[in-house]
Amino acid sequence: MATKPASPQAARIFARAVRDQRRSLPAWAAATAALGALYASFYPQLADGAMADMMADFPGPLRDAFRLDDLSSAAGYLGSSIFGLLLPLLMVVYAIATGTRAIAGDEEDGLLDVPLAHPVARTRLLGQRFAALATGTAVIAATVFLAMLAVRGAAELESVSVAEFAAQCLNLALLGCCFGALAVGLGGALGRRTPVLAGTAAVAVVTYVFDRFSGQLGADWLRHLSPFHHYLGGEPLRTGFQWADAGILLGASLVPLAAGAARFANRDLGT
Amino acid sequence: MDTVIELDRLTKNYGRRRGLSGLTLDIHRGEVFGFLGPNGAGKSTTIRLLLDLIRPTEGTARVLGLDPHADAVRLHRRVGYLPGDFVVPGRWTAGECLEYLTSLRGGVSRARLTALAGRLDLDLGARIRSLSKGNRQKVGIVQAFAHEPELLILDEPTSGLDPLVQQTFLRMVTEARAAGQTVFMSSHIMSEVERVADRVGIIREGRLVTLDTVAALREHAVRRVRLTFDRPVPAEGFAHLPGVVDASTQGTTLHCRVEGSPDALLKAAARHTVTDLLSEEPDLEELFFTYYEGAENGHEAGLTPGR
Ligand SMILES: Nc1ncnc2c1ncn2[C@@H]1O[C@H](COP(=O)(O)OP(=O)(O)OP(=O)(O)O)[C@@H](O)[C@H]1O
Ligand SMILES: [Mg+2]
Numbered sequence: 001m002a003t004k005p006a007s008p009q010a011a012r013i014f015a016r017a018v019r020d021q022r023r024s025l026p027a028w029a030a031a032t033a034a035l036g037a038l039y040a041s042f043y044p045q046l047a048d049g050a051m052a053d054m055m056a057d058f059p060g061p062l063r064d065a066f067r068l069d070d071l072s073s074a075a076g077y078l079g080s081s082i083f084g085l086l087l088p089l090l091m092v093v094y095a096i097a098t099g100t101r102a103i104a105g106d107e108e109d110g111l112l113d114v115p116l117a118h119p120v121a122r123t124r125l126l127g128q129r130f131a132a133l134a135t136g137t138a139v140i141a142a143t144v145f146l147a148m149l150a151v152r153g154a155a156e157l158e159s160v161s162v163a164e165f166a167a168q169c170l171n172l173a174l175l176g177c178c179f180g181a182l183a184v185g186l187g188g189a190l191g192r193r194t195p196v197l198a199g200t201a202a203v204a205v206v207t208y209v210f211d212r213f214s215g216q217l218g219a220d221w222l223r224h225l226s227p228f229h230h231y232l233g234g235e236p237l238r239t240g241f242q243w244a245d246a247g248i249l250l251g252a253s254l255v256p257l258a259a260g261a262a263r264f265a266n267r268d269l270g271t
Numbered sequence: 272m273d274t275v276i277e278l279d280r281l282t283k284n285y286g287r288r289r290g291l292s293g294l295t296l297d298i299h300r301g302e303v304f305g306f307l308g309p310n311g312a313g314k315s316t317t318i319r320l321l322l323d324l325i326r327p328t329e330g331t332a333r334v335l336g337l338d339p340h341a342d343a344v345r346l347h348r349r350v351g352y353l354p355g356d357f358v359v360p361g362r363w364t365a366g367e368c369l370e371y372l373t374s375l376r377g378g379v380s381r382a383r384l385t386a387l388a389g390r391l392d393l394d395l396g397a398r399i400r401s402l403s404k405g406n407r408q409k410v411g412i413v414q415a416f417a418h419e420p421e422l423l424i425l426d427e428p429t430s431g432l433d434p435l436v437q438q439t440f441l442r443m444v445t446e447a448r449a450a451g452q453t454v455f456m457s458s459h460i461m462s463e464v465e466r467v468a469d470r471v472g473i474i475r476e477g478r479l480v481t482l483d484t485v486a487a488l489r490e491h492a493v494r495r496v497r498l499t500f501d502r503p504v505p506a507e508g509f510a511h512l513p514g515v516v517d518a519s520t521q522g523t524t525l526h527c528r529v530e531g532s533p534d535a536l537l538k539a540a541a542r543h544t545v546t547d548l549l550s551e552e553p554d555l556e557e558l559f560f561t562y563y564e565g566a567e568n569g570h571e572a573g574l575t576p577g578r
Contacts, residue, residue: 012374020360110358114414117322117352118375119344268325271356 013115013125017102017132029140032090033147039082040148041155043074074157075164075237083168084232088175091140095176096200098136099183102129103260104196107187107270116269123261130184130257137176145169160237167236174249175231179204181253185260191270227252273300275422275453276321280330283316290316292477293330298455303448305464305485306457307559308474314457315355317474318426321455322352335422348376351418355426355457357411361400365410368399372414379417387413390443391436405431416443423447425456429463441467461559465489473559491531493557498525498540499547512536 103126106112116122148165152158183200190196211228214220223229230249234242276298283290291313298304308314319325320332323339323346332339337346359368365388373379388395393409402410408431415423423444429437444454444467458464464471465485473481481488493516506520509527512535518527523546529536533550540548 012371016371020362110356111360113319113324113354114357114359114372115375116324117347117350117354118372119348120375121344266326269319271319 011128013120014128014131017129018135021098021132021136025136025139028090028094029143032087032094032140033143035090036082036087036144037147037151039086040078040157041151043077043155043157046077074159075235078157078160078168079232079235079237083172083237087144087172088228088231091137091172091176092179092204094140095133095137095178095180096183096197096204098133099130099180100187100193100196100200102126102133102184103187103264104183104191104193105187107191108193110271112269113271122265126184126188126257126261126264130181133180133184134173134177137173137180140176141169141173144172161240164237164240167239167241168232170241170246171231171236171249174246174253175227177253178227178249181257185256185258188260188264189267191267274298275300275335276455277333278317278330279332281317281320281327281332282329283313283320283325284328289313289477291320294474294477294479295330296472296479296482298453300453301448301451302469303444303454303467304456305461305468305471306455306474307459307461307464307471308457309459311476312474313477314474315426316477318352318355318424318455318457321424322347322350349421351415351420351423353411353415353423353425353428355430357408359399359410361398363399364395365393365397365399365402365406366395368410369395369414369417373417376418384413384417387416391439403431405433405436408432409436412440412443416447419450419452421452423452423454423456425454427457427459429458429460437463493528493530494533495551496527496529496533496536497547497549498527498536498545499523500525500540501544501546504543509536509539512539 103112112125115125145165148157148169149162152160152162152165179200182203183196186196186199207226208228210222211226211233214222214226223233227249230242230245230252234245236242274297276296278294278296280293280295281291282293294313294317306314306317316325320327321334321339323343326340334346335349339346359372363371366384369384369388370381373384385395388409391409391412393406393413397406399407399410408428412425412428415425415428429440432440441463444456447454448467454467456464456468461471465488468485470482470484471488472479500523503523504520504525506518506525509515509518509525512518514530514532515536516528516530518525520526525540527536529550
């Protein structure tokens with residue numbers, strides 16, 4: 001009776017989720033990359049030591065926390081405010097917003113009943129929406145990478161190699177995946193926007209603080225629990241690809257995703 | 272007979288709230304089944320259980336011989352579903368929405384989508400958010416019918432539709448049955464259901480209170496009768512006949528309502544000279560109200576509340 005034997009193309013949900021970001025994602029990626037490049041291009045003015053002199057007045061613990069000790073090198077400068085604060089912040093905001101919307105937001109808006117009454121397993125929907133989010137983090141990180149390459153010469157950042165920029169941008173994407181996966185997974189488990197948003201944002205803030213202040217707290221081991229440590233702590237801008245850290249970030253993405261998917265597959269869908 | 276939906280003591284509690292209490296019901300292949308009940312009766316709960324959107328607290332459901340949870344994907348391939356509240360992203364156009372949803376099933380020809388949309392007078396280029404409630408409902412109807420599923424599960428399909436589109440929709444249901452499809456549709460309105468349904472179930476507070484064929488319901492339904500005689504007749508002669516209620520006379524005219532067979536009334540009337548006889552279609556709506564109101568309100572059978 002059916003017009004065609006039903007063989008739903010495997011990646012429809014993914015393709016749709018990517019298309020649904022076709023306006024917001026390029027805008028976010030461009031803004032993130034432009035801000036990053038703008039700050040990066042201030043490096044020549046600050047490299048002469050004026051900035052470092054100013055920072056010398058900062059209390060020691062704060063200098064440690066925000067990596068302000070080596071602002072005169074390109075890697076030090078980029079690692080403190082740009083890759084240390086601005087870019088991860090924008091990336092994590094994207095990931096949490098997109099991840100929350102992927103399941104919890106749509107479910108609360110009643111948007112999941114229709115696709116899930118189609119031949120689409122719940123775990124597939126969750127997985128493909130996460131894949132679209134991961135694609136988004138890759139697009140943002142790639143745009144940042146290209147922007148950095150564009151200003152690298154003019155901003156006298158040549159001491160950081162192209163591969164080192166690539167390594168840092170890969171970690172940036174994986175950092176986004178981590179928090180995006182947490183939001184998607186929590187959404188799968190809870191199905192409501194507010195607790196997912198609040199929970200994921202709280203984890204982001206707390207783990208950022210762990211990374212920055214665990215030394216001062218006398219609990220250095222705390223730092224290793226933080227995605228931010230695995231993102232920046234290995235100093236990819238000086239040492240290139242840190243595969244162990246990248247692997248840990250990837251693993252930290254898959255755990256909440258799998259747990260959330262398992263719960264999502266077996267609970268009532270909210271109305 | 273081939274059973275398409277098989278519910279056995281299906282029960283759903285939402286925390287401590289009752290959603291559905293022990294519904295046992297069989298739907299046969301090829302029939303149109305009308306599922307009626309007042310707000311909060313448990314119609315949408317039943318339907319969402321059939322589609323594995325929610326899980327039963329107790330009891331079992333089998334749909335097309337499959338387990339709604341374990342075989343969800345296989346089952347959904349063969350079912351068309353219209354939710355009570357059809358929500359899709361407002362930024363999509365109607366056409367984009369339909370193409371996406373049908374692509375999840377492997378695709379439906381563009382010609383079929385355009386034909387269905389044309390029939391319902393739906394503009395495929397319009398953005399969902401710019402559509403009125405009724406026009407949005409049409410998108411939902413098209414996506415449910417598009418792949419000509421074996422089983423259509425429709426939750427209040429006519430809500431928001433204007434009378435003309437309602438007619439078209441009811442014709443589509445009739446055609447679906449002619450093509451061998453089974454239709455399970457919920458509604459608040461008996462009159463629309465009785466026109467297309469073979470059987471009707473009435474549910475109230477999570478329990479099935481009536482299950483019968485439309486023909487049988489009609490037999491037991493109340494009909495208004497007006498008899499005119501050549502001279503005044505006493506109302507008492509008719510008031511206590513079996514099945515006759517609310518008999519009153521006005522000059523030579525007798526008004527009354529008859530439940531079930533009008534035989535006793537006609538035999539009593541035959542003792543006089545009848546100059547005119549008017550019998551209205553049995554009103555199932557009134558029967559429906561009897562069940563709606565339920566015994567607990569102490570309403571007399573057939574007493575119609577204001578509509
Ligand atoms: N998610 C939910 N949480 C708590 N209670 C619910 C939920 N969904 C439904 N209910 C309750 O279950 C009962 C049945 O609701 P249901 O939506 O099935 O009714 P319905 O027959 O579809 O009503 P309507 O005609 O208004 O659509 C109601 O009392 C309702 O309050
Ligand atoms: Mg309902």
